[in-house]
Amino acid sequence: VTQTPRVSGSGAHWTVTDPARLATAIRLRAVRMVAPQGFGYLGQALSSAEQVAALFAVMRPGSDRLVCSPGHYVIGIFAAAAELGLMDEDAARTYGQNGSPVEAIGTERSPVADYVCGSLGQGLSAAAGFALSDRLKNKDRRTFAIVSDGELEEGQVWEAAMFAAHHRLAQLTVLLDANNSQVDGPVDTITTIEPIAAKWEAFGWDAVDVDGHDVGVVIKALTDAAHGDKPSVLINRTSTTHGLQCLPPDADGHFIKLPPDLAARAEAELLARLEGRDA
Amino acid sequence: MPEPAALTPLRLPPYPTVLKPYGESLVDLARQRDDIVCLSGDLTRQCEADLFAGAFPERFIGAGMAEANMMGIAGALARDGHIPFVHTFGVFATRRPLDQIINAIAFPRLKVRIMGFMPGVSSPGGPSHQAIDDVALMRALPGMTVLDVADAVEVRQVAAAIVDVDGPVYVRLKRGEIPVMFGDGHKLRLDRADVLTRGGDVALFASGMMLAPAVEAARLLKTAGVSVSLVNVPVIKPLDTATVTDVARAARVVVTAENHSIVGGLGTAVAEVLAEAGLGRPLRRTGLRDTFAEGARTGPYLFGKYGLSTQSVVDAAWTALGRRERPPVAEVALADPGEYSPV
Numbered sequence: 138v139t140q141t142p143r144v145s146g147s148g149a150h151w152t153v154t155d156p157a158r159l160a161t162a163i164r165l166r167a168v169r170m171v172a173p174q175g176f177g178y179l180g181q182a183l184s185s186a187e188q189v190a191a192l193f194a195v196m197r198p199g200s201d202r203l204v205c206s207p208g209h210y211v212i213g214i215f216a217a218a219a220e221l222g223l224m225d226e227d228a229a230r231t232y233g234q235n236g237s238p239v240e241a242i243g244t245e246r247s248p249v250a251d252y253v254c255g256s257l258g259q260g261l262s263a264a265a266g267f268a269l270s271d272r273l274k275n276k277d278r279r280t281f282a283i284v285s286d287g288e289l290e291e292g293q294v295w296e297a298a299m300f301a302a303h304h305r306l307a308q309l310t311v312l313l314d315a316n317n318s319q320v321d322g323p324v325d326t327i328t329t330i331e332p333i334a335a336k337w338e339a340f341g342w343d344a345v346d347v348d349g350h351d352v353g354v355v356i357k358a359l360t361d362a363a364h365g366d367k368p369s370v371l372i373n374r375t376s377t378t379h380g381l382q383c384l385p386p387d388a389d390g391h392f393i394k395l396p397p398d399l400a401a402r403a404e405a406e407l408l409a410r411l412e413g414r415d416a
Numbered sequence: 417m418p419e420p421a422a423l424t425p426l427r428l429p430p431y432p433t434v435l436k437p438y439g440e441s442l443v444d445l446a447r448q449r450d451d452i453v454c455l456s457g458d459l460t461r462q463c464e465a466d467l468f469a470g471a472f473p474e475r476f477i478g479a480g481m482a483e484a485n486m487m488g489i490a491g492a493l494a495r496d497g498h499i500p501f502v503h504t505f506g507v508f509a510t511r512r513p514l515d516q517i518i519n520a521i522a523f524p525r526l527k528v529r530i531m532g533f534m535p536g537v538s539s540p541g542g543p544s545h546q547a548i549d550d551v552a553l554m555r556a557l558p559g560m561t562v563l564d565v566a567d568a569v570e571v572r573q574v575a576a577a578i579v580d581v582d583g584p585v586y587v588r589l590k591r592g593e594i595p596v597m598f599g600d601g602h603k604l605r606l607d608r609a610d611v612l613t614r615g616g617d618v619a620l621f622a623s624g625m626m627l628a629p630a631v632e633a634a635r636l637l638k639t640a641g642v643s644v645s646l647v648n649v650p651v652i653k654p655l656d657t658a659t660v661t662d663v664a665r666a667a668r669v670v671v672t673a674e675n676h677s678i679v680g681g682l683g684t685a686v687a688e689v690l691a692e693a694g695l696g697r698p699l700r701r702t703g704l705r706d707t708f709a710e711g712a713r714t715g716p717y718l719f720g721k722y723g724l725s726t727q728s729v730v731d732a733a734w735t736a737l738g739r740r741e742r743p744p745v746a747e748v749a750l751a752d753p754g755e756y757s758p759v
Binding site: 174208233234235236237240241242243244245254255256257258287288290291292319320321327328 | 456458459460461462478480481482483484485507508511512540541542543544545710711712713714717721
């Protein structure tokens, strides 16, 4: 794990040839990472799989930075990194195990991403700080931040949003995973966060609302976001059960239970899709 | 010195466990007290507040993931005569909204009850989810009462015990299966620590989840000819300084055990009492040794790795006594599902 480069670090190399396939591979690897424990943050990987795949398709290895604000989402990044050869397979297999540095809720010490926050609502400040640093140092690189919709309930996100817009941090792009899921239930039953795009626009951001499971759309939006003179946010509409039909409809998106029989069915379903037996 | 109140009712591990003793007791209390309101920061079921939400939906406030705002709301509710019980994990209850707790709750000495679940390394969720400093943070606030209760018998009594405290209260509560250690007659008292056994060699003070390994350590030490005064300290502030002083004076060495950093919690509080009383007893503090822990699969793994095991407590007493031979070896009692044993 100590050898695993961070995406912006020298020594980071990868190529994405088929982003849609990468998204399916992320789901498969996430299932395999969660299965030994029988439960875990699989829903986060399922809702963000296309966003993570799109990120790796767009990010320039060894240059652009990645911040993962909700540490529970780091599973999807690990899955992508293992699939792309950026992270050792054996290390990925230790995900969440006792004594493993590949912790289930990401931390400061987690490999691959440049910065992972475990305590929710703090990542956008860090991403704004990185983007500000690049401005101060005249560096041509982008900073991408994964943020979840539940995090919008935390005040710090909006402090960071105002700061980033005020400083015109145009190289900062947020992928907001709008999966409408938090611990107590659907986000919209806890706090009304809509209209999300209008809020960010009011704070001085460019905002687009997209289907977060259409990887081509996400890639295009990420690419377009490089050209404005404001920071950008992609509001990716997603589901915590997307791409895995065998999950029960009442699966708890924050912490999905995956007993052995369900894990086996999930693995078979995703393998079939990867091998083209299920278009 | 008062006589030991609860010498015999303690059981041996593995302990039976119960679910949601706090949540049930809060509902019972709220049936009698319509001034109680319940707030939760997106961890309602995890903090057993789902029972309250079901019983009294009109007095339940789902505050979402917005702890700073939740504390500000709770302060205002308390100003208007409500008694808010605020629920989230201990980390999120104390770190992020610290300034709000200080200004909106502690300084005006309002009757807000902050219930911090999943203390110390009982969470395998890594440093962002492990409250290893919550007691230190809350203990530093003027007028804050701080509790770390040990078992289901105490947990069931805690809401009623604190509801009328004249000022803010912070309580640490274990999440999930709660061991039953005391007998039914055990009373949680805010003004007194419980002397559970008497011995002249070691004064052992334990709080919260460390009571279970402390009981085991005391038993093991006794078999090795070392006598222990074991004291359960559910209230860390205001500390029962009379009992701490009396028990420590009667012993050769002092050991503390807490599921928390050794900086700022029970061990520090006991050290302050010993120093101010002029008692020159060697002191060993067991707890996290000024380190963050880590994410893992299980909490018990972390209790072992970070010095919160029965063996750690035994070793602390052993070295404090200056014993050179090998200390007695602790064996972990196997617990079936639904049972609890200390590591």
